[in-house]
Amino acid sequence: MGKTFSKPEALSDAHTHYCPGCTHGIAHRLVAEVIDELGIRGRTVGIAPVGCAVMAYNYFSCDFQEAAHGRAPAMATGMKRVRPDLMVFTYQGDGDLASIGMGEIIHAANRGEKFTTIFINNAIYGMTGGQMAPTTMPGQRATTAPMGRDVEKTGMPIRMCELLSSLATPGYVERQTLLKPKYINKAKKAIKKAFEYQEANKCFSFVELVSTCPTNWGMTPQDALKWAEETLLPYYPLGEFKSPE
Amino acid sequence: MAKVLMKGNEAIGEAAIRAGCLNYFAYPITPQSEVAEYLAKRLPEAGGTFVQGESEVAVGYMIFGAAACGERVMTTSSSPGVSLMSEAISYIAGARCPAVFVNIMRGGPGLGGILPSQGDYFQATKGGGHGDYHMLVMAPDGVQEAVEMTMQAFPLAEKYRGPVMIMGDGMIGQMMEPVEFPEDLYVPPTNKDEWATNGMDTRKSDTKNIVKSLYLDPTVLNDHNLLLKSQYDRMKEEEVRFENYNTDGDYQALIVSYGTMSRVCKTAIDEMKAQGLEIGMVRPKTLFPFPEKAIHDAASKPGCKVVVSIEMSMGQMVEDVERVVKGKTPVQWYGQCGGEVPTPQKVMEHIQSLLNS
Ligand SMILES: Cc1ncc(C[n+]2csc(CCOP(=O)(O)OP(=O)(O)O)c2C)c(N)n1
Ligand code: SF4
Numbered sequence: 001m002g003k004t005f006s007k008p009e010a011l012s013d014a015h016t017h018y019c020p021g022c023t024h025g026i027a028h029r030l031v032a033e034v035i036d037e038l039g040i041r042g043r044t045v046g047i048a049p050v051g052c053a054v055m056a057y058n059y060f061s062c063d064f065q066e067a068a069h070g071r072a073p074a075m076a077t078g079m080k081r082v083r084p085d086l087m088v089f090t091y092q093g094d095g096d097l098a099s100i101g102m103g104e105i106i107h108a109a110n111r112g113e114k115f116t117t118i119f120i121n122n123a124i125y126g127m128t129g130g131q132m133a134p135t136t137m138p139g140q141r142a143t144t145a146p147m148g149r150d151v152e153k154t155g156m157p158i159r160m161c162e163l164l165s166s167l168a169t170p171g172y173v174e175r176q177t178l179l180k181p182k183y184i185n186k187a188k189k190a191i192k193k194a195f196e197y198q199e200a201n202k203c204f205s206f207v208e209l210v211s212t213c214p215t216n217w218g219m220t221p222q223d224a225l226k227w228a229e230e231t232l233l234p235y236y237p238l239g240e241f242k243s244p245e
Numbered sequence: 246m247a248k249v250l251m252k253g254n255e256a257i258g259e260a261a262i263r264a265g266c267l268n269y270f271a272y273p274i275t276p277q278s279e280v281a282e283y284l285a286k287r288l289p290e291a292g293g294t295f296v297q298g299e300s301e302v303a304v305g306y307m308i309f310g311a312a313a314c315g316e317r318v319m320t321t322s323s324s325p326g327v328s329l330m331s332e333a334i335s336y337i338a339g340a341r342c343p344a345v346f347v348n349i350m351r352g353g354p355g356l357g358g359i360l361p362s363q364g365d366y367f368q369a370t371k372g373g374g375h376g377d378y379h380m381l382v383m384a385p386d387g388v389q390e391a392v393e394m395t396m397q398a399f400p401l402a403e404k405y406r407g408p409v410m411i412m413g414d415g416m417i418g419q420m421m422e423p424v425e426f427p428e429d430l431y432v433p434p435t436n437k438d439e440w441a442t443n444g445m446d447t448r449k450s451d452t453k454n455i456v457k458s459l460y461l462d463p464t465v466l467n468d469h470n471l472l473l474k475s476q477y478d479r480m481k482e483e484e485v486r487f488e489n490y491n492t493d494g495d496y497q498a499l500i501v502s503y504g505t506m507s508r509v510c511k512t513a514i515d516e517m518k519a520q521g522l523e524i525g526m527v528r529p530k531t532l533f534p535f536p537e538k539a540i541h542d543a544a545s546k547p548g549c550k551v552v553v554s555i556e557m558s559m560g561q562m563v564e565d566v567e568r569v570v571k572g573k574t575p576v577q578w579y580g581q582c583g584g585e586v587p588t589p590q591k592v593m594e595h596i597q598s599l600l601n602s
Contacts, residue, residue, distance in 0.1 A: 074298070
């Protein structure tokens with residue numbers, strides 16, 4: 001019998017440290033499949049964030065840098081400017097990208113840097129144990145918002161795709177999710193498009209993936225998927241927000 | 246090559262290009278913005294890259310990303326900006342990437358002032374960023390030396406795989422002096438394929454390179470720290486640079502001074518010599534590694550009654566001078582902050598009053 005399913009070449013053999021039911025693993029796989037399909041592994045450099053994906057450099061089988069918290073877009077800028085022939089992607093969580101690294105992502109997008117950002121929005125700080133993120137939903141409990149997020153004091157969750165698509169500089173901005181197979185297929189298409197825009201030296205490309213963190217949401221993986229679909233998707237609508245065409 | 250008259254800041258920019266560095270990232274700040282203005286014009290001509298970053302925080306990481314690809318890269322800033330870059334400097338040191346940082350110091354703390362200062366000695370030599378790291382720090386005393394040190398900084402950063410800092414001050418950045426760019430200081434870049442994230446295609450084998458500073462296993466991190474320490478120990482063996490001034494004969498006092506301040510001290514020493522008072526000086530050219538033995542030996546010379554660390558700060562280098570003199574001779578500090586460089590007259594009066602007291 002022939003082989004019908006195998007691990008992408010761009011993923012390593014390492015076992016990930018992600019919790020059961022976490023969507024980080026799916027996101028890694030999609031990125032790796034796209035790298036394989038485009039045949040770019042030998043000239044791809046990823047940048048790991050500070051967050052649960054900090055050790056992404058162990059899980060991909062291409063060159064990798066590990067950034068400081070939030071600074072991946074600045075590192076990607078440095079890299080892409082001195083080596084435009086490389087394919088560069090950052091992989092960042094919502095604390096990393098939308099809180100401490102807000103300045104870096106906005107300015108990289110606005111300069112139209114020709115790299116790709118994969119943005120994992122799980123509405124919480126995963127790695128440090130469930131603190132409030134800029135993307136945490138109103139009323140959602142977090143260890144630093146024990147009574148639920150109070151928007152009077154903390155403001156409303158930040159929608160990165162909407163924010164970035166308001167920039168006048170051309171770019172590609174799309175939000176997809178990893179909650180169901182039908183969404184996952186669309187997510188992969190978006191990731192591929194993002195890398196293709198980079199390959200064509202067209203524009204900055206940004207794919208947000210609405211994700212889950214069952215561990216810090218205090219839910220089973222099943223419940224987490226359901227909660228995300230019911231609570232996150234209405235506030236974080238899916239689709240293409242901006243394209244360079 | 247014939248000498249040309251250039252402002253320190255512009256000469257540093259040109260020196261980087263002559264050293265084969267075509268990648269420069271910066272954020273404007275007085276008194277060093279002329280480096281960025283010069284290179285914004287010059288780099289495109291030379292086929293290089295200039296990005297004005299959105300902050301010194303971002304610039305620090307642009308430097309990191311570019312350096313991690315194995316390319317020669319430099320930034321310049323002044324004191325408040327270097328504070329913001331210190332996070333990146335720590336990561337760059339931890340991840341072992343070669344990069345060149347220039348600090349054209351201004352007065353502090355806080356926003357301080359825009360005139361020359363040497364108030365960042367602690368920041369440059371004792372840390373600045375977090376964790377157990379050092380960087381090689383060179384302190385020029387004029388435009389020519391700023392050029393030479395900038396050109397030397399790139400191969401040194403590659404030799405030790407870490408950040409190298411040029412510590413100038415507002416005076417060196419702003420003043421014009423005749424300079425030449427010694428061609429023999431150009432050293433071709435080393436091959437970085439073994440560690441740089443420049444794409445697996447550049448390597449024959451199927452091994453990926455990872456540039457990182459994270460080591461969660463305590464024994465592995467300890468080994469990493471020992472490796473870094475071995476580089477700093479090697480710098481202490483191989484890179485100490487200093488100048489002795491008027492130390493051949495006997496002298497009653499020894500000055501230790503660097504950068505702009507040391508030039509004022511030289512004038513004062515010449516003047517005192519004319520008046521029959523012999524004063525020696527050791528001028529550190531590297532602040533890290535510090536010229537420990539040279540200062541210790543010069544301070545121990547019979548007849549030397551006092552050692553004075555003269556700085557444009559409220560007494561920072563003096564702590565190192567005390568450390569290396571090891572109680573052989575009394576150590577004093579003299580200096581001034583705020584941007585006014587002490588005059589030769591003031592230095593003379595101070596030394597004379599010390600010797601008469
Ligand atoms: C400068 C700095 N501040 C704080 C931290 C601690 N820290 C590590 S991960 C993290 C939050 C990560 O959350 P997120 O980006 O949402 O990623 P996730 O873990 O959810 O994937 C924080 C605050 C750090 N490493 N560095
Ligand atoms: S803490 Fe959350 S985001 Fe992190 S691995 Fe576990 S489930 Fe995933």
